[in-house]
Amino acid sequence: MEKRPLYEQVKETLLARLAGDYWRPGALLPSEPKLAGEFGVSQGTIRRALDDLVSQGLLARYQGRGTAVTEHTPFGFFHLFREDGTRELPESKTLRISVNPPSRAERDALELASGKKVIRIQRVRYLNLEPKIFETICISHDLFSGLAKMATRDLPNTVYNYYEQKFGVPIVGKRERLRAAAATQDEARYLHIEIGAPLLEIECIAYSHRSQPIEWRISRCLTDEHYYCNPPE
Amino acid sequence: MEKRPLYEQVKETLLARLAGDYWRPGALLPSEPKLAGEFGVSQGTIRRALDDLVSQGLLARYQGRGTAVTEHTPFGFFHLFREDGTRELPESKTLRISVNPPSRAERDALELASGKKVIRIQRVRYLNLEPKIFETICISHDLFSGLAKMATRDLPNTVYNYYEQKFGVPIVGKRERLRAAAATQDEARYLHIEIGAPLLEIECIAYSHRSQPIEWRISRCLTDEHYYCNPPE
DNA sequence: CAGTGGTCTAGACCACGGA
DNA sequence: CCGTGGTCTAGACCACTGG
Numbered sequence: 392m393e394k395r396p397l398y399e400q401v402k403e404t405l406l407a408r409l410a411g412d413y414w415r416p417g418a419l420l421p422s423e424p425k426l427a428g429e430f431g432v433s434q435g436t437i438r439r440a441l442d443d444l445v446s447q448g449l450l451a452r453y454q455g456r457g458t459a460v461t462e463h464t465p466f467g468f469f470h471l472f473r474e475d476g477t478r479e480l481p482e483s484k485t486l487r488i489s490v491n492p493p494s495r496a497e498r499d500a501l502e503l504a505s506g507k508k509v510i511r512i513q514r515v516r517y518l519n520l521e522p523k524i525f526e527t528i529c530i531s532h533d534l535f536s537g538l539a540k541m542a543t544r545d546l547p548n549t550v551y552n553y554y555e556q557k558f559g560v561p562i563v564g565k566r567e568r569l570r571a572a573a574a575t576q577d578e579a580r581y582l583h584i585e586i587g588a589p590l591l592e593i594e595c596i597a598y599s600h601r602s603q604p605i606e607w608r609i610s611r612c613l614t615d616e617h618y619y620c621n622p623p624e
Numbered sequence: 625m626e627k628r629p630l631y632e633q634v635k636e637t638l639l640a641r642l643a644g645d646y647w648r649p650g651a652l653l654p655s656e657p658k659l660a661g662e663f664g665v666s667q668g669t670i671r672r673a674l675d676d677l678v679s680q681g682l683l684a685r686y687q688g689r690g691t692a693v694t695e696h697t698p699f700g701f702f703h704l705f706r707e708d709g710t711r712e713l714p715e716s717k718t719l720r721i722s723v724n725p726p727s728r729a730e731r732d733a734l735e736l737a738s739g740k741k742v743i744r745i746q747r748v749r750y751l752n753l754e755p756k757i758f759e760t761i762c763i764s765h766d767l768f769s770g771l772a773k774m775a776t777r778d779l780p781n782t783v784y785n786y787y788e789q790k791f792g793v794p795i796v797g798k799r800e801r802l803r804a805a806a807a808t809q810d811e812a813r814y815l816h817i818e819i820g821a822p823l824l825e826i827e828c829i830a831y832s833h834r835s836q837p838i839e840w841r842i843s844r845c846l847t848d849e850h851y852y853c854n855p856p857e
Numbered sequence: 858c859a860g861t862g863g864t865c866t867a868g869a870c871c872a873c874g875g876a
Numbered sequence: 877c878c879g880t881g882g883t884c885t886a887g888a889c890c891a892c893t894g895g
Contacts, residue, residue, distance in 0.1 A: 454891065657879095
């Protein structure tokens with residue numbers, strides 16, 4: 392017998408469906424009684440699972456209509472807003488993809504065994520057509536070896552979906568740490584700012600099931616016209 | 625009849641008790657059945673209210689023991705951690721307290737009627753004995769007029785409690801926005817850094833019941849040895 | 858109107874902590 | 877052992893949405 396709570400097991404199954412194509416973004420899920428029947432649990436247990444997924448930002452509930460898969464940015468992408476409170480979908484341009492032995496910090500963040508390599512991806516992201524974010528992504532080469540040979544042109548804008556669809560690795564959680572930092576020479580060039588200009592650094596580790604770290608990401612953001620907000624307002 | 629949900633009403637009452645001295649920090653609350661009896665609602669409704677307060681960080685549950693009032697920093701103060709993950713209680717030194725007509729931003733943030741004045745407080749906060757945060761607090765003069773005449777020496781380190789105890793204004797929620805910013809001349813002097821050095825700016829509006837904004841606070845933090853994390857790990 | 862989620866109840870059993 | 881919170885059930889009524 393499984394000894395974890397029922398609602399956790401329900402959550403895990405729903406999470407897998409959400410990460411895959413089982414339900415399209417924006418689609419309505421079956422009603423709570425239907426899900427309760429399908430999983431053989433009570434409606435209360437389904438509610439508990441759905442509530443957790445709502446608070447993770449994966450689902451949204453609408454009284455009288457149903458429960459829907461969140462549109463766009465399945466796992467609440469960046470929490471950057473314009474000063475007027477509106478949101479934008481960031482476009483991105485990939486600069487380089489490389490395979491390297493991990494730095495100490497990278498090995499720690501991804502909990503890699505020694506000798507394992509990592510894939511490093513550098514991107515510039517655009518908000519309102521202006522370069523605002525310089526981003527470095529680090530993932531295990533073992534898990535994503537196929538990605539290392541891709542052309543920088545072909546890397547999709549939003550990679551969490553991609554991890555799931557192509558590599559079977561769903562992202563179900565993240566942990567963020569924020570700091571202020573000074574722009575490096577590289578960042579200054581790509582973001583059209585002075586060296587040393589203040590940037591908001593978002594360090595994010597994304598997790599799969601069972602808290603396994605999958606991706607380490609450093610995003611350095613120009614916040615002259617945007618702010619970070621968590622949770623989204 | 626009151627039309628708001630029962631658990632919201634329960635929350636509001638518990639919140640008022642928590643802000644006051646009804647229960648000491650660290651003390652155990654009455655058990656769920658006891659509270660249910662006292663409020664005349666079911667245990668499930670009490671659970672819902674307690675769960676919300678736990679997720680706000682005001683309470684902590686311990687299976688087999690009970691539900692306790694969180695120790696220290698009643699409404700999770702700053703979410704600044706040292707790089708090793710530990711937390712510190714920031715000390716503070718108040719620089720000035722002044723009464724002014726509000727700026728446009730201040731009037732908007734506090735939803736003040738025109739003609740009202742504000743109290744502005746500037747502080748330097750210390751982490752590990754080093755000046756790390758330059759803070760500007762802005763509150764309504766009407767609500768806190770007694771505070772304007774205080775000596776800077778007498779302002780307590782943690783003011784949320786103070787608002788409640790001396791002025792009957794409990795803080796029950798907050799909304800934060802983060803940016804990177806360059807140190808001004810003032811900030812550079814007090815934080816012992818260069819002008820233009822990157823600082824993490826935390827803009828925080830603190831709310832009382834019914835979402836009434838009470839305090840607008842700008843904290844500019846040196847994050848050379850700390851990071852911001854929400855929710856606390 | 859029927860169906861959805863939102864709230865609320867009453868009661869069951871379990872896992873844990875402390876006496 | 878008892879009392880605590882943690883999980884789960886079954887069913888009630890309400891508020892809102894859509895046709």
